[in-house]
Amino acid sequence: MPMRIDILTLFPEMFEPILGTSIPKRAAQKGLVEYRLTNIRDFATDAHKSVDDKPFGGGPGMVMMAPVIFDAVEFVEKQDPRPAKRIVLSPQGKAFDQRTAEELAKQDRILLIAGHYEGFDERIIEGLEPMELSIGDYVLSGGELAAMVVVDAIVRLLPGALGAEDGAADETFTDGLIEHPQYTRPREFRGMNVPDVLLSGNHKLIAQWRLEQRKKRTQERRPDLWNRYQSGSGT
Numbered sequence: 001m002p003m004r005i006d007i008l009t010l011f012p013e014m015f016e017p018i019l020g021t022s023i024p025k026r027a028a029q030k031g032l033v034e035y036r037l038t039n040i041r042d043f044a045t046d047a048h049k050s051v052d053d054k055p056f057g058g059g060p061g062m063v064m065m066a067p068v069i070f071d072a073v074e075f076v077e078k079q080d081p082r083p084a085k086r087i088v089l090s091p092q093g094k095a096f097d098q099r100t101a102e103e104l105a106k107q108d109r110i111l112l113i114a115g116h117y118e119g120f121d122e123r124i125i126e127g128l129e130p131m132e133l134s135i136g137d138y139v140l141s142g143g144e145l146a147a148m149v150v151v152d153a154i155v156r157l158l159p160g161a162l163g164a165e166d167g168a169a170d171e172t173f174t175d176g177l178i179e180h181p182q183y184t185r186p187r188e189f190r191g192m193n194v195p196d197v198l199l200s201g202n203h204k205l206i207a208q209w210r211l212e213q214r215k216k217r218t219q220e221r222r223p224d225l226w227n228r229y230q231s232g233s234g235t
């Protein structure tokens with residue numbers, strides 16, 4: 001049975017080009033995953049189709065209303081007996097990383113809630129107890145792009161999503177180091193050459209060189225990852 005990914009959003013059309021392209025599309029065609037988009041606005045109950053309102057206590061921006069989100073979540077959750085792992089995208093969330101993507105790829109049902117405006121009524125978090133995820137320390141105009149990032153990172157990890165040639169096993173972050181440099185044809189380009197070792201045919205030497213490069217780059221570019229790698233905790 002395919003993993004089911006529900007996405008609750010005010011802008012379902014934003015997702016279509018992403019989910020309909022490349023690996024996310026292929027994964028769905030292979031029956032590994034099924035996407036269901038739901039428009040939060042369909043659950044608004046007043047004449048204006050309101051989904052947000054001014055914050056109590058004053059201040060700028062608008063807040064997503066709890067009743068609308070609860071109704072939308074309950075409606076989509078009833079469509080499938082499998083319990084959904086609920087996720088809210090928000091800059092207040094825990095930092096999304098490869099380890100979290102790996103954990104989420106093991107779930108059989110995920111429900112992502114992408115909000116717009118200043119944020120969610122806190123009772124959405126309190127009552128639905130979602131995992132809150134942030135994709136980085138910057139503020140997007142909505143959770144949609146963040147939801148797409150999370151879906152893409154998860155779906156490509158589903159067994160069979162990637163071809164045999166581009167497996168996800170030994171790539172950046174899986175073992176706590178970033179990637180080594182890569183080269184392809186031509187051997188010489190505008191005076192820049194492919195390192196000799198890669199042309200040597202000596203697989204042991206090549207593997208050694210690549211590991212050295214990965215360590216060097218991680219040390220230089222990502223001291224945070226390097227410290228973790230050295231303290232032996234892996235990712």
Ligand code: ADE
Nearest residue numbers: 089090091134135140146
């Ligand atoms: N919504 C707005 N900014 C976000 C971020 N950085 N991560 C996740 N959701 C968001």
